[in-house]
Amino acid sequence: MREMFYSHAIREAIAEEMERDPNVFLLGEDVAEYGGAFKVTQGLVGQFGKGRIRNTPICENSFVGVAVGAAMLGMRPVVDIMFQDFITLAMDQIVNHASKIHYMYGGQLSVPIVIRTPAGGGRCYGPTHSQSLEAWFMHVPGLKVAAPATAHDAKGMLKAAIRDNNPVVFVESKLLYGQKGLVPEEDYVVPLGQARVVREGEHLTLIAYSRMVGEAERAATALDREGISCEVIDLRTLAPLDLQSIADSVVKTGRAVVVEEGCLTGGVGAEVSAQIVENCFDYLNAPVQRVAALDVAVPCADALERAALPDAGKVMATVRQLMQKYG
């Protein structure tokens, strides 16, 4: 095992898969010499050249479409959408094309592309550079959605995504890029669709993904001292969702709080909550609760941004209230 930045783990996954499979290539804005806005792909152009580490003009919908077309002929493109906010521009090619082509053309063609895209706030970038929109993609049949929380998973899941024969939206986190974690020496893959129990607990299940896993862990550690024992589950993949792992935990604890960085209404937590209720109703001792961003564009100013986004403190407040009423 080595300590490694989340961003470097992603870079290593790309490099290894490009070594392994000549069909894999990267495209997006500033991915070559500049290494992407967050320097995730820095250095790869030296290793693989500009043909395979390909700068594009600014045209999200069409360079995703280019990836789709290339994938239909056997390539395995990894597309970089510089900020997740810009994925709004590519919704047509993702939703009407990438996600549907295999099914709607009768299985004749497939679209093995990965769309890497950093989400989230916390850097005072403001309304068009801070969104977490991944909930949308859960609503699109034919797409997989991955959102790793650690360097280990970032590498292993990205490798799984690149080897997958389906389009995968791969949600990264701007704030996690600079966090370190342990990464195995050897080649490994973290299969898509398997959640991870981060921490065992008795009274309540905290369900999170991406950056919010860390906040949930922090909350759990603090709550432990207050005598509230939280199990923490990292969803890792939003689609397919690992309902089994969620249900196993909720059946045990009888309580669940879902934590996400996106806006509350219509978010990932809504779906998780609905599935918990449908599948674990008889075991629930308390209503499923959600902790999420307020329903507002993520504002720029630090104080406002902190007010809008969820964090460990807000998770703790929700859990305390829940335990008070339903403990």
Place this chain on the structure above:
Amino acid sequence: MREMFYSHAIREAIAEEMERDPNVFLLGEDVAEYGGAFKVTQGLVGQFGKGRIRNTPICENSFVGVAVGAAMLGMRPVVDIMFQDFITLAMDQIVNHASKIHYMYGGQLSVPIVIRTPAGGGRCYGPTHSQSLEAWFMHVPGLKVAAPATAHDAKGMLKAAIRDNNPVVFVESKLLYGQKGLVPEEDYVVPLGQARVVREGEHLTLIAYSRMVGEAERAATALDREGISCEVIDLRTLAPLDLQSIADSVVKTGRAVVVEEGCLTGGVGAEVSAQIVENCFDYLNAPVQRVAALDVAVPCADALERAALPDAGKVMATVRQLMQKYG
């Protein structure tokens, strides 16, 4: 009261608002002489001329953006997105611009636009012409989302939407266009954000919107004969969501089933279910259930399309199962 097609009610709302307010105008593909793909705006060009009933080239993102810009200077554009599937192309202007401008520019500017767009399947149009994507827009702060189920509401809510100072995504239904309903003679408005109790009942609340309200009613009528009394609620507006009306009913019946035409996962039903659980947990006698489209692109062939989409029969099956276990 007059009997009127849902489509004609929409046309009348547009005509009346254009008469009333010279800032209102219509733009979109084929809206003028052709009257739109579903003939909803037929005849308006004769009354208002091509300046105010304005054909656009095929460029959804930018003609929505044009509406945004015009609205910032005091106009009140009504934009036609011919099929809701094409709204994927306009997500940037809707999400990054229309929905955020008022808030992110400190309240200096506002964007009173209405985006009319027919959703849904049932006409064998296939994967890119049959989607119901409105759940996405609930997840976008600053947007209102309306989805009328009757001619009466289509007219009254569209008038409310046009008078609203915020961007409104106005979801119509291809299959409802040809359905008739009673519409008052006089000027009226149906405020956004108020659900409607379609039918009172005791055992269970069916919550639906747009075309699924009719399916829910049909199911309720049939279930009544089996001794299951369903209350039917038409949400009418998805954002803001009328939680009070939902809660009032669920507190009374203790059971809820949400019905929508969009795909199950990450749909409107997930949010409604989560809110019911959060607010009515102590009154729930059964898990909230959802009836929705299967998680698949809407296929073309009749038999497949019927298999994919929800209908009264599927609602009844879900209700029966629920009542058997939790009756």
Place this chain on the structure above:
Amino acid sequence: MDDKQLLADYRRMLLIRRFEEKLDSLFTSGVIKGTSHLYAGQEAVAVGVCAALRSNDFMTSTHRGHGHLLAKGADPKRVMAELFGKSTGYSKGRGGSQHTACAAVGFLGSNGITGGGIPIATGAALAVQMTASAPLTKDGHAGRNRAHPDAVVVCFFGEGGASIGMFHESLNMAGIWKLPIIYVCENNLYAMSVPLHEESAVQDIAHRAESYGMPGVIVDGCDYFAVARAVAEAAARARAGEGPSLLEAKTYRYYGHSKSDKREYRTREEEASWKNRDPILLLGTKLLETDVLTKDAQLQALHEVDAEVEAAVEFADNSPEPDPAAVLDEVFA
């Protein structure tokens, strides 16, 4: 082009015409559901383009795709079956008219989104180029749709589709990367009901090629030979690594945009004037003049294609409905 190909192409144009005429009546009589956009009137474009292509070249299409499919060599039976929503259709009944692919002949799909195929074609051309410049050692997923290193890609769209951002974005990339692709704009003067002058401030789409550093050529879309010549040149350019071209074929669709269209936005006179220069008539006359075709052979060709269309209808009619229980099959690859 040798006589054999000329005859085959003449027959192919006839086949498309009769196929569409048959479809029109099937829709009108309610036998087929859904919607459809007929290609009749534009046959010289699809067939002229394919006359200059190789069988392993690729193609993307539009909502108006039957002509492109048949020209590229798809089986009319399976195209018809798709329109009937049957399990024997190329898309197993899931796609219908606007969503039919035929990977076996390099046809990467008709497309319900105006302009949606433009970036996809561009990506296919990138795959071809990458394959050519660095022969790949491993097969792609399933290896089924491998690009051939000397292939070209043809990308069809209408003049209406030339308004959408994907046109600009894609041609820009193709121009920068010098991709082996031919963009073919079928300018039939209307996008649904909207006439050219309400879609574009300029009347010739081909001139936009200059914005992307590629040649732009206007051809008479009623003239099979003109189309084939222009495509042959563009294809040679592409195969020689000289990059993309934009072709604009001036043409006309005979039917309404879709089945519900009453064509009130254009005159019967305009229609008649175009029908005077009917592409099949033009080619037939030329072939008769040059003795490639005889009156007898012409009549026989008509009988044959009618029989082929009838056989397609019969095949489609007798094919099984898709199994509703299998509706969730193949959502994932």
Place this chain on the structure above:
Amino acid sequence: MDDKQLLADYRRMLLIRRFEEKLDSLFTSGVIKGTSHLYAGQEAVAVGVCAALRSNDFMTSTHRGHGHLLAKGADPKRVMAELFGKSTGYSKGRGGSQHTACAAVGFLGSNGITGGGIPIATGAALAVQMTASAPLTKDGHAGRNRAHPDAVVVCFFGEGGASIGMFHESLNMAGIWKLPIIYVCENNLYAMSVPLHEESAVQDIAHRAESYGMPGVIVDGCDYFAVARAVAEAAARARAGEGPSLLEAKTYRYYGHSKSDKREYRTREEEASWKNRDPILLLGTKLLETDVLTKDAQLQALHEVDAEVEAAVEFADNSPEPDPAAVLDEVFA
């Protein structure tokens, strides 16, 4: 242009320069958070454009918007406050650098989405045209931002932004509808790190104007007079109902794309060669030569703008943080 305006504009260019230099140090020292894209080097474009506009004309901007804002007449204090994330900023601290509007001077917003302002500007021009052709009897919502019937709209974007579909889609509509708008492309040779030849197959964006039936003009973006002249012509055209224009100003940004950029994709020599033709230097020299400016007045102007920048920083620094409890205010209008 009279001497008074020339002096004012010279001073305005200096103000923008010093404002950006100050910002750079504030970012480097960590006083300001978030990100920012500095306009230094391009001042002759923003100020030259505004020299030819009226105060009630409208403008949309980009991620690189401070120069445009200040040129259009926004208060440096409130721009700075926005950058500090304070409640006295134009956007009340919610928007920051990339999301600042100043409706009072017709500035319809800087924009975090590349190309996002292009359709918005086009829509503003449509509102102007509709107001002109049919004087409206009722006020718009709140009546605050009413279009004046003889206004023009200026739409700024970079050459990188000219690659996105919205460029094509919007110019096409403006061309068809003959809207009173001037599209100003600031071609500074790079989109972030990507050089022009990797963004576009052609080197001049202005030539794309032909695709949309409007004139396309290239100007020296370091030359205040050249910019002002070209804009005056385009504005006259627009006000006369003759429709849109596309202007391309060849220019250069002095700093990196954003604060984290080390400028490894270009050489120090290239930078130096552009700085030789510094727009403020060029204008200053010219004004000195023609006795519009004296050395003393020049020095005084520098002192004044520095004081103004300092006052802006002080204002911003002393302004209150936004109240977190008010985070949900004004989500809806």
